[in-house]
Amino acid sequence: MPTGVALRDVREQLFEAAERILLRDGPSGLTSRAVTAEAGCAKGVLHRHFTDFDGFLADLVLDRIAxxxxxxxxxxxxxxxxxxxxxxxxxxxxxxxxxxxxxxxxxxxxxxxxxxxxxxxxxxxxxxxxxxxxxxxxxxxxxxxxxxxxxxxxxxxxxxxxxxxxxxxxxxxxxxxxxxxxxxxxxxxxxxxxxx
Missing domain, CATH: 1.10.357 (Tetracycline Repressor; domain 2)
Structure with missing residues (x-):
């Protein structure tokens, strides 16, 4: 059974978690494991919604551009x-x-x-x-x-x-x-x- 909290808007919660890590630890601290831990969800959640971690990061940047x-x-x-x-x-x-x-x-x-x-x-x-x-x-x-x-x-x-x-x-x-x-x-x- 998966652990963590229920995610309402998965993409937004993962983006917010990534932004918190960027602010706290900088780009070198940003890993898929760090993002899912910060969001309080299983690591597989990120990979169910994005092709890979760089795909996730690209979507994060495009969200900021939007x-x-x-x-x-x-x-x-x-x-x-x-x-x-x-x-x-x-x-x-x-x-x-x-x-x-x-x-x-x-x-x-x-x-x-x-x-x-x-x-x-x-x-x-x-x-x-x-x-x-x-x-x-x-x-x-x-x-x-x-x-x-x-x-x-x-x-x-x-x-x-x-x-x-x-x-x-x-x-x-x-x-x-x-x-x-x-x-x-x-x-x-x-x-x-x-x-x-």
């Missing part, structure tokens, strides 16, 4: 309201929460996971690529509204903002940057394209 779509819609809807710097600083702070930073580390840590993700996402680093598109879309909308210079290049500014923000948040063991630091970084990056 969550980013909601944030992208909210940021796009914010175009024309509030301040451009404030909107981006808030979006980047939400984007680079501890779980997302751990997911990026996981993708860079596991070669087989990256290979799986390349099947549907052939370029860039998954999650960061989608985040870059989110910021570029927002900047293009603000440019169309005249809130940033018509000379602004969202395709260059977006990866600059994402890369710099990732560097600010990347150390999972350190205290995340405060709101003022993120605001300063965004303001400095956009300095040449914001109205005076």
């Amino acid at each position: 969550r980013l779509e909601r944030q992208a819609a909210e940021l796009r809807a914010a175009a024309g309201t509030g301040g451009v710097v404030a909107n981006l600083a808030a979006a980047l702070t939400e984007l680079f929460g501890p779980v997302a930073v751990a997911i990026v580390a996981l993708v860079t840590f596991r070669d087989e996971l990256r290979a799986r993700l390349r099947r549907t996402r052939p370029t860039g680093l998954p999650l960061l690529t989608e985040a870059t598109a989110m910021v570029a879309d927002y900047l293009a909308a603000e440019r169309a509204l005249g809130r940033i210079s018509t000379a602004a290049d969202p395709a260059t500014l977006a990866p600059t903002l994402i890369g710099t923000a990732h560097l600010l948040f990347a150390d999972r063991t350190a205290t995340p940057p405060d709101a003022a630091a993120v605001h300063r970084m965004v303001a400095a990056t956009l300095e040449g394209v914001l109205p005076r």
Whole structure:
């Protein structure tokens, strides 16, 4: 007879368990045994729902990317309201929460996971690529509204903002940057394209 707790939504419970392990132990602590132990279920449960552990991890990353779509819609809807710097600083702070930073580390840590993700996402680093598109879309909308210079290049500014923000948040063991630091970084990056 299987041991452990009854699972309501197996995928979600396993994903949440994996995220807790990533936050606590980092990518090297993430194993199928650790995930099922954290979720309180038999090891076979994971393999009944996913082809293998890297398939599970790929689905975990894709789930995180799907969550980013909601944030992208909210940021796009914010175009024309509030301040451009404030909107981006808030979006980047939400984007680079501890779980997302751990997911990026996981993708860079596991070669087989990256290979799986390349099947549907052939370029860039998954999650960061989608985040870059989110910021570029927002900047293009603000440019169309005249809130940033018509000379602004969202395709260059977006990866600059994402890369710099990732560097600010990347150390999972350190205290995340405060709101003022993120605001300063965004303001400095956009300095040449914001109205005076």
